[in-house]
Amino acid sequence: MHIAEGYLPVAHALGWTIGSAPFVADGIRQLNRRIAEDRSQRYLLAAAAAFAFALSAMKLPSVAGSSSHPTGVALGTILFGPRLMSVIGMLVLLFQALLLAHGGLTTLGANAFSMAIAGPWMSWTLYRATSRFGSGPASFLAAFGGDLFTYLVTAMQLAFAFPAADGGVPVAAGRFLAIFGVTQIPLALLEGALTVFVLRSLKAQPKEVAA
Numbered sequence: 001m002h003i004a005e006g007y008l009p010v011a012h013a014l015g016w017t018i019g020s021a022p023f024v025a026d027g028i029r030q031l032n033r034r035i036a037e038d039r040s041q042r043y044l045l046a047a048a049a050a051f052a053f054a055l056s057a058m059k060l061p062s063v064a065g066s067s068s069h070p071t072g073v074a075l076g077t078i079l080f081g082p083r084l085m086s087v088i089g090m091l092v093l094l095f096q097a098l099l100l101a102h103g104g105l106t107t108l109g110a111n112a113f114s115m116a117i118a119g120p121w122m123s124w125t126l127y128r129a130t131s132r133f134g135s136g137p138a139s140f141l142a143a144f145g146g147d148l149f150t151y152l153v154t155a156m157q158l159a160f161a162f163p164a165a166d167g168g169v170p171v172a173a174g175r176f177l178a179i180f181g182v183t184q185i186p187l188a189l190l191e192g193a194l195t196v197f198v199l200r201s202l203k204a205q206p207k208e209v210a211a
Helices: 010-037 041-056 073-080 082-099 108-133 135-161 168-201
Strands: none
Touching: 010 041, 010 082, 010 108, 010 135, 041 073, 041 082, 041 168, 073 082, 073 108, 073 135, 073 168, 082 108, 108 135, 135 168
């Protein structure tokens, strides 16, 4: 998922940065309001950020110019909602780019859009849709589906940037997804199980949040 530094054409990198900016700005407002209302939330926010950082740092080589790994963002999404998770996810990606050379600064907008915006919104949608079956199954599906959706978005980002000569964007997207799927499906299953385990360990009852 971490698209490497300098891998995207400049216009694409700039476009994804512009597209991500409103979500991150809204997330900053949500973060400031949440902390102002209850400063003790800082510790749970830090735990959600640490979980996302640790899981998404476990990368495996995948599509050229990218990698496969769990995303870790479903935990924070279940606890705080997708709007706030956009800024947490972006900060995780920023520190990984600076400290671990995972992803990059020029591709930060694209990586944030897939992992910190698209993935959390899918996780939130799945969690809300399945919460009647219990927090465990809902949390698992949220993490599993959000992880896979992140990689669907990444595949589309790469396909738009590098369409196939013999079929354009659809063919390129299919090829990227086929490669991602080999490593990502088992990683998504692992992420689902870990998310449920951590939620239970924290003794946190996931709350429904307003988008």
